[in-house]
Amino acid sequence: MSQQLWGGRFSGATDALMRKFNDSIFFDIRLWEADLDGSMAYAKALARASVLTEEEADIIQDGLDEIRAEFSQRRFELKSGDEDIHSAVERRLGELIGDLAGKLHTGRSRNDQVATDTRLWLKRKLVVLREQLDTLQGVIVSQAITHLNVIMPGYTHLQQAQPVRFSHWLLSYAWMFQRDKERLDDLTQRVDVMPLGSGALSGNPFKIDRVFLAQALGFAALTANSMDAVSDRDYIAEFLSWAAITQLHLSRLAEDLIIYSSREFGFVELDDAYSTGSSLMPQKKNPDSLELIRGKTGRVVGSLTGLLTTLKGQPSTYNKDSQEDKEPLFDTVDTLGMTLPIAAGVIKTLKVNPGRIYDAMDSLMLATELADYLVDKGLPFREAHHLVGKIVQQAIAIDQPLYSFPLAAYKKFSDLFDRDVHERLTFNRAADRRDSLGGTSENAVKAQIELLRDLIEFDFDEEVAD
Numbered sequence: 001m002s003q004q005l006w007g008g009r010f011s012g013a014t015d016a017l018m019r020k021f022n023d024s025i026f027f028d029i030r031l032w033e034a035d036l037d038g039s040m041a042y043a044k045a046l047a048r049a050s051v052l053t054e055e056e057a058d059i060i061q062d063g064l065d066e067i068r069a070e071f072s073q074r075r076f077e078l079k080s081g082d083e084d085i086h087s088a089v090e091r092r093l094g095e096l097i098g099d100l101a102g103k104l105h106t107g108r109s110r111n112d113q114v115a116t117d118t119r120l121w122l123k124r125k126l127v128v129l130r131e132q133l134d135t136l137q138g139v140i141v142s143q144a145i146t147h148l149n150v151i152m153p154g155y156t157h158l159q160q161a162q163p164v165r166f167s168h169w170l171l172s173y174a175w176m177f178q179r180d181k182e183r184l185d186d187l188t189q190r191v192d193v194m195p196l197g198s199g200a201l202s203g204n205p206f207k208i209d210r211v212f213l214a215q216a217l218g219f220a221a222l223t224a225n226s227m228d229a230v231s232d233r234d235y236i237a238e239f240l241s242w243a244a245i246t247q248l249h250l251s252r253l254a255e256d257l258i259i260y261s262s263r264e265f266g267f268v269e270l271d272d273a274y275s276t277g278s279s280l281m282p283q284k285k286n287p288d289s290l291e292l293i294r295g296k297t298g299r300v301v302g303s304l305t306g307l308l309t310t311l312k313g314q315p316s317t318y319n320k321d322s323q324e325d326k327e328p329l330f331d332t333v334d335t336l337g338m339t340l341p342i343a344a345g346v347i348k349t350l351k352v353n354p355g356r357i358y359d360a361m362d363s364l365m366l367a368t369e370l371a372d373y374l375v376d377k378g379l380p381f382r383e384a385h386h387l388v389g390k391i392v393q394q395a396i397a398i399d400q401p402l403y404s405f406p407l408a409a410y411k412k413f414s415d416l417f418d419r420d421v422h423e424r425l426t427f428n429r430a431a432d433r434r435d436s437l438g439g440t441s442e443n444a445v446k447a448q449i450e451l452l453r454d455l456i457e458f459d460f461d462e463e464v465a466d
């Protein structure tokens with residue numbers, strides 16, 4: 001039987017199923033790089049504290065380098081008894097350099113080790129996710145620039161409300177992703193804190209220089225309480241909340257596009273690259289990319305709920321419950337790592353159909369224009385609203401668009417109507433009149449695009465060129 005890290009005080013063997021239950025190696029093996037980085041830095045710190053001689057530290061580091069090579073060349077072999085990534089690395093180091101390997105764990109616990117590894121691993125993933133958000137925003141803004149002059153129905157309650165620019169609708173998502181980016185930057189500060197040197201729970205007695213360790217590992221700050229340090233999983237809960245909110249935005253974008261790409265709407269068409277067919281109905285082209293984005297929101301929200309439930313009710317410091325933090329974390333990083341670039345691909349290749357959009361525009365969306373017109377002529381808005389309500393009633397009754405009503409017909413409702421009424425009744429005019437900051441007029445949307453371009457790291461020129 002292979003020796004377990006903690007085997008000394010035990011005389012009986014672990015039950016086979018219990019062993020499987022306890023093992024985390026099958027998922028935490030993903031932490032190998034962070035674990036090796038942590039151990040490299042820790043070996044240096046031990047040498048600085050004279051726990052290891054320089055020579056011993058060198059031998060340990062060479063051993064760790066060899067293990068790194070084994071992992072990166074996919075020839076690291078797991079053995080039964082490798083409980084988790086930390087014990088696997090320690091076991092292998094022993095095989096490579098002998099008993100000296102046993103000194104690396106001086107003053108260190110898997111409790112501060114796993115917390116350090118996970119933070120290091122996540123920090124690196126956050127950089128990638130941030131870039132993916134930038135790209136998604138970038139393709140959104142590019143499409144907004146291309147289709148700046150397409151006017152579409154703006155919806156509330158999924159009922160046509162007022163005309164808006166297609167760009168304005170699409171950019172609304174760029175702002176959601178902007179907030180996601182800001183939240184990501186904010187939570188990164190709390191991920192970027194080093195627990196190493198906290199020991200099992202009470203600190204490190206070997207004069208380990210934690211400031212040196214943090215610098216060596218590239219952490220911006222140190223944890224200030226060892227008991228908190230080994231048990232804190234807030235940064236994972238925060239990350240999962242971030243992911244849930246981001247995924248929610250992706251899901252809403254997907255839902256809009258699923259509706260807009262349906263036969264009944266036909267506002268947009270998904271590229272073949274992001275659609276799939278039906279095994280039975282030859283005509284089908286289904287928006288599976290979007291449905292999966294929408295669908296994966298469930299598992300991300302589930303991971304957040306799962307972790308919060310795992311954390312609730314744990315007594316102080318490390319408990320094995322905390323090992324359950326990794327699968328939801330890994331799954332969520334993987335999920336977002338796919339949904340963000342898929343969404344970017346969908347948007348980048350999206351075909352917009354201005355003809356279908358125009359055909360779908362109901363003239364009743366100009367009712368507010370009529371009311372505003374009467375307001376300009378001096379009528380209080382509430383009266384104008386009521387009066388236009390009557391006009392809308394008639395338009396529906398005789399099935400005539402508002403812009404086809406002759407002036408005489410308008411005059412029957414109010415003497416305030418004049419020859420200039422018809423020029424007010426175009427969708428373009430309605431959109432361009434909304435030129436407040438953040439509105440849907442051409443100028444306001446252009447200003448919005450400029451704001452976003454400053455906030456996004458994306459090569460717009462290259463995008464336009466290809």
Ligand code: ARG
Pocket residue numbers: 024028084110111114318320322323
């Ligand atoms: N695999 C463990 C985890 O992920 C490492 C920490 C184990 N600590 C312990 N005291 N058993 O949480």
